[in-house]
Amino acid sequence: MSASLQQGAAPPALAVRGLGAGYGGREVLSGLDLELPQGEVLCLVGHNGAGKSTLMRLLFGLHAPSSGSIHLRGQPITPRPDQMAREGVAFVPEGRGVFPGLAVRENFELALWSARLDATEGARRTEEVLEVLPRIREFWTRRAGTLSGGQQQMVSIGRALLSRPSILLLDEPSIGLAPKTFQDLMTPIRALQQRSGMTILLVEQNVGEAFAVSDHVAVMKSGRIIFRGVPADLSDHAKLMEMF
Numbered sequence: 001m002s003a004s005l006q007q008g009a010a011p012p013a014l015a016v017r018g019l020g021a022g023y024g025g026r027e028v029l030s031g032l033d034l035e036l037p038q039g040e041v042l043c044l045v046g047h048n049g050a051g052k053s054t055l056m057r058l059l060f061g062l063h064a065p066s067s068g069s070i071h072l073r074g075q076p077i078t079p080r081p082d083q084m085a086r087e088g089v090a091f092v093p094e095g096r097g098v099f100p101g102l103a104v105r106e107n108f109e110l111a112l113w114s115a116r117l118d119a120t121e122g123a124r125r126t127e128e129v130l131e132v133l134p135r136i137r138e139f140w141t142r143r144a145g146t147l148s149g150g151q152q153q154m155v156s157i158g159r160a161l162l163s164r165p166s167i168l169l170l171d172e173p174s175i176g177l178a179p180k181t182f183q184d185l186m187t188p189i190r191a192l193q194q195r196s197g198m199t200i201l202l203v204e205q206n207v208g209e210a211f212a213v214s215d216h217v218a219v220m221k222s223g224r225i226i227f228r229g230v231p232a233d234l235s236d237h238a239k240l241m242e243m244f
């Protein structure tokens with residue numbers, strides 16, 4: 001039994017050990033170890049092509065590892081998207097992924113329908129999400145494709161929250177957003193996370209704003225984690241740049 005289990009500490013929400021993966025025989029991740037502590041926000045940063053999105057896809061079961069193991073709340077698993085969703089994991093991939101021709105309301109309805117929630121429960125969950133992200137009400141009936149990048153990202157994350165995830169995987173939500181817009185988006189998500197004890201893995205390049213809402217940071221380089229600490233450890237920008 002590991003020391004952490006002996007002390008009765010919660011196992012990590014997600015953990016990977018010795019993880020390897022690639023595309024068409026080209027290795028992208030190798031020997032990757034990472035733990036995502038329950039109830040905390042871990043920000044994963046790294047240069048373009050370091051393998052951050054690949055890791056996210058592996059965690060949600062959208063890509064298969066070539067070696068190593070993935071553990072959900074201490075149990076080894078072979079992730080599949082439907083099973084991960086049932087286990088309370090939600091994934092918001094890079095890019096907004098809203099249905100552009102549908103109204104925001106319809107985007108939400110579709111998510112509730114795929115989660116097989118009845119009308120009463122659907123209305124309750126929608127109300128909950130609109131309390132967290134009230135600005136969505138301002139464009140509730142507009143077609144999602146006509147919204148700004150920040151508004152679409154808000155819809156995308158709001159839709160993921162409808163499932164009341166205990167683990168949220170967010171892949172570069174800041175892409176294309178001004179720092180202030182990103183901050184406005186993440187502040188209520190951070191508040192919800194602190195209230196509910198949700199665990200978040202946040203992949204970001206926009207380190208300043210992302211670190212402000214994170215408990216831990218990890219730096220990835222060429223498919224491995226090369227640093228793990230708290231945001232203050234990397235407040236020296238030069239030190240961070242050296243790692244990239």
Ligand SMILES: Nc1ncnc2c1ncn2[C@@H]1O[C@H](COP(=O)(O)OP(=O)(O)OP(=O)(O)O)[C@@H](O)[C@H]1O
Pocket residue numbers: 023028046047048049050051052053054055
């Ligand atoms: N579907 C794919 N087929 C082939 N190669 C891929 C595929 N997806 C990613 N790659 C390659 O794998 C490597 C890691 O990509 P990945 O998207 O995981 O990195 P990343 O750290 O998320 O980068 P970025 O910050 O640019 O999104 C890159 O060299 C990329 O070109």
